[in-house]
Amino acid sequence: MTSLQTRVTLVAALVLLVFVVLTSLALERAFQAAARSAREERLLGQVYLLMAAADAQEDGLTLPPGLAEARLSLPGSGLYGQVSDTAGTPIWRSPSALGQTVPFGTGLAPGQRRFREAQDDTGRAYFVEDYGVTWTIGPVPRGYTFSVAEDLTDYALELDRFRTSLARWLGAMAALLLVALLAALRWGLAPLRRAADEVAAVEAGTQDRLHGRYPRELRPLTDNLNALLAHESARQTRLGHALADLAHSLKTPLAVLRGALAQARTPGPGAAPSGAGPWSEQAAEQVRRMEEIVAYQLERARPRPVATLAPPVPVAQAVERLRASLAKLHAGRAVQVTLDLEPGLSFRGVEGDLLEVLGNLLDNAYKWCRTRVGVGGRRAGTYLVLWVEDDGPGIPAARAREVLGRGARADLATPGHGIGLAVVTEICRAYGGDLEIVASPLGGALIRVRLPA
Incomplete structure (x- = not known):
């Protein structure tokens, strides 16, 4: 992976995904705890309503057939109530519990309260609120346990609706954040792309330096690159001039030597042979070799660009x-x-x-x-x-x-x-x-x- 934008995008997407997952878990836990607490308070209120509706008779407690909570009178409504004595024997059950095996609690001490999640024999889950009280009937006080239970069907549906809504909103928020991150990343990396384009233009020979205005973090890089280009250009110019001057300065002496050798090999009219034939041929050969060596060394010393x-x-x-x-x-x-x-x-x-x-x-x-x-x-x-x-x-x-x-x-x-x-x-x-x-x-x-x- 060589693209800086791709790497940063993948890291940002991964961080955003982890954030969304952890946020959804935290919100779901918080909602679940709040919903559970609300049902606990509601069931406790139902217990208080049963206690308020109870009437003490000589043979024990009695509850009226009609209760303020209509669901307790409707069979299979999902809300069930029971009152039991200290031996665990039910002395009253709500009509809604008819045919149900609700796991009511029994045998609680006076003033003891218990909220729990329990299952019946069929595996059906309930929230159960139990409360132990002492009721004075005549000279002898008697202990009772008031219980109210509610199955978790509505609770599970409420959680599912919350999860669906949470996933929808968090997904939309994550998509918007990712788009915003990509836009911010593209805007933030724009100077790097501009610098790359200018370097490509320098490579293509359409410009000799970087001309753009860059952020403070990139300015040392672009300034040093411009300084390097300027130094290289000046160095090339100086070396080119020096080589041209050297070639020109050597060219004239070699031409003079070649002319002198030619005159030495061709004596004037009436002049006696000089006897310098073999020597002049050797000297001419060495002059040619010197010219070749000069050309070769100049070519070797010429600087090569990057x-x-x-x-x-x-x-x-x-x-x-x-x-x-x-x-x-x-x-x-x-x-x-x-x-x-x-x-x-x-x-x-x-x-x-x-x-x-x-x-x-x-x-x-x-x-x-x-x-x-x-x-x-x-x-x-x-x-x-x-x-x-x-x-x-x-x-x-x-x-x-x-x-x-x-x-x-x-x-x-x-x-x-x-x-x-x-x-x-x-x-x-x-x-x-x-x-x-x-x-x-x-x-x-x-x-x-x-x-x-």
Whole structure:
């Protein structure tokens, strides 16, 4: 999971889910306790009504047939009453308890009160309120237990209705909160998205720095990135100027040396031979080597930009430019070039570096091939893989490493100075890539380079 917004959203949704579940449990417990307490108080009130309606006679207590609570007179109404003596023998039962096995309590001491949840023989649950009293009938006080019971059907329905309503409201509230959290998260992460867009614009080369106004927490990052870009740009400019000045300053002395050598090899009219022929040839060769070494070292010292901060360079266009140039240079040869490039392939770096790599590889292929040259390119993970092959004599595996050295040549009879592959190797290493030489299916050599994509 690499998306910061996805991670924060999942964490927020998980926290919200836990909060809603715990809140629903707490509210349900509170409602259940309140409903139970309300039924306890109501049943106690029914006990008091029975005690108020009781009439003491010489043979005991009697209750009138009609009671203030109509449910006690309706069979199977769900509300039941009973009065029992100290021996547990019922002396009165409400008409509603007819045919019911209600678990009434008996034998309570005077003043003792008990509220409980009990079940009958069939498993039906009740709330039962028992209250023990002493009733003076004549000279002898007698003990009685007044009991009122109510089945839990209405209580269970009330709880179900509450749970349904609670789930509906909490679900709606959780959805609204989640939407609000997502909106707040999107608003809060907007500066990060804007910074990512500006960095992408810098990579594409459409702008040179980050221009947006960012929050205080992001400002150190954006300011440091702008400072890094400015420093890199200034450094590139200074090094470019220094290299240009160095090349210009070396170019003139080398030209003077070359002219002097030419004059030494061509004496004026009537002048005697100077005898400096072999020496001048050696000096001219060393001048050429010095020019090649200067070019090579300048190329090696040229700074390479960070690949992700360089604009993309289309590979196909670079190959077409080089192929057109080499076709003119080798116009006398019928060289067939086959392209196998992945569509849209691009290189992150300096365009001159890509042209230097492909140019040297294609130049070698044109020199060594018989009639066929192949150029290919693919994106492989985080790397750009390019290769150039030919149908020439190839390079033996034992000499593959040797020909990559500066000044090394596979065949001295073939024109060249032996620094092309060395320059390609240095450029690949500067970008964090590599180069390898293998046998080509065409019969010659296949040189493959890997560069960061």
